[in-house]
Amino acid sequence: MKEETARLAPSDRGFTLADGVFETIRAVGTLPLWWPDHLLRLKAGAACLGIDLPYEDKIIEDAMSSLLLAEGHQEAALRVTLSRGPAKRRGLWPPGDARPTLLVTVAPSPLARSPxxxxxxxxxxxxxxxxxxxxxxxxxxxxxxxxxxxxxxxxxxxxxxxxxxxxxxxxxxxxxxxxxxxxxxxxxxxxxxxxxxxxxxxxxxxxxxxxxxxxxxxxxxxxxxxxxxxxxxxxxxxxxxxxxxxxxxxxxxxxxx
The missing domain is CATH 3.20.10.10 (D-amino Acid Aminotransferase, subunit A, domain 2)
Structure with a gap:
């Protein structure tokens, strides 16, 4: 999905309350570096906040691979962002019927090593x-x-x-x-x-x-x-x-x- 057509609900708690977690992953070609470790940390962070991942591991992995293949960057930074999702009512207390939002993005990023x-x-x-x-x-x-x-x-x-x-x-x-x-x-x-x-x-x-x-x-x-x-x-x-x-x-x- 192109950035100009992507849509985030205005009531998404990641946007309104920073209620979520993320991982930034180095990728070479279509291979995300250290992905199993990133996935474990993503799950640990989600568990800390009481957020459920809305997709199975394989679906997330396939989404990253498809995105890397489509964009074609030799070296890239993947970002996996997980929020609690939109809330029907405003306020701090987490809604019981929340549908978590999972967003995967990619950008060109050569290996960082500047002084x-x-x-x-x-x-x-x-x-x-x-x-x-x-x-x-x-x-x-x-x-x-x-x-x-x-x-x-x-x-x-x-x-x-x-x-x-x-x-x-x-x-x-x-x-x-x-x-x-x-x-x-x-x-x-x-x-x-x-x-x-x-x-x-x-x-x-x-x-x-x-x-x-x-x-x-x-x-x-x-x-x-x-x-x-x-x-x-x-x-x-x-x-x-x-x-x-x-x-x-x-x-x-x-x-x-």
Missing amino acids: QTVVIARRTRRNELSPLSRIKSLAYGDNIIARREALERGAGDALLLNTRGNLACATVGNVFLRFGGNWLTPPLTDGALAGIARSRLISFLGAREETIVAASVERADAGLISNSLGWSSIVRLDERELPPADEVLDLAPLYSC
Whole structure:
């Protein structure tokens, strides 16, 4: 279906209340990378919000394959969005007769690997106590606020601290920092999302999950941000220059089908 003919109900709770979850998936040709892991996380997020998937796994997989084949991108970003669906009555309480909406979209997206300048966000923080910090919720308001702040301060992205002042994540990815020869990444209990790429990078880098206090962030000697579409070396953190991590790391094999 073309974008100009697609229709979303005005009362869809994904639109009105951010009542839903999503997954962004790298695809090479017609092959979605790490799809079984994305599907598991999609289901976990849906279960957290009490939303049922309206289709069987095979139907979703066939829809993605058909879309990738029709669009013909060599490298692409698939997005699977699930909302609770339209509500007959307004209000916060989830309707018992909701019909969930599942939307699959695709856009060209070469493997992301551009260097990144970052700042530590001051205007907002990640709530590590909220269940939403552990799922791919549609509610991205804090991430948008932090990204806007980064752009205003001359950077490309922001690192988010949690309510205790410990590092949690970037606006659209997990963070890995190197201290000496050791790579560290924030634990899930500090508000980090269980990233699909994150789990693979922990093994690849021999990284440790460890709380990183704000004061320690400034002592890192290298860093990178990862998500399912690629990674970015952190080349400036606040006002301090860092060497590009990808000069000594070849992460491309991790993102190959």
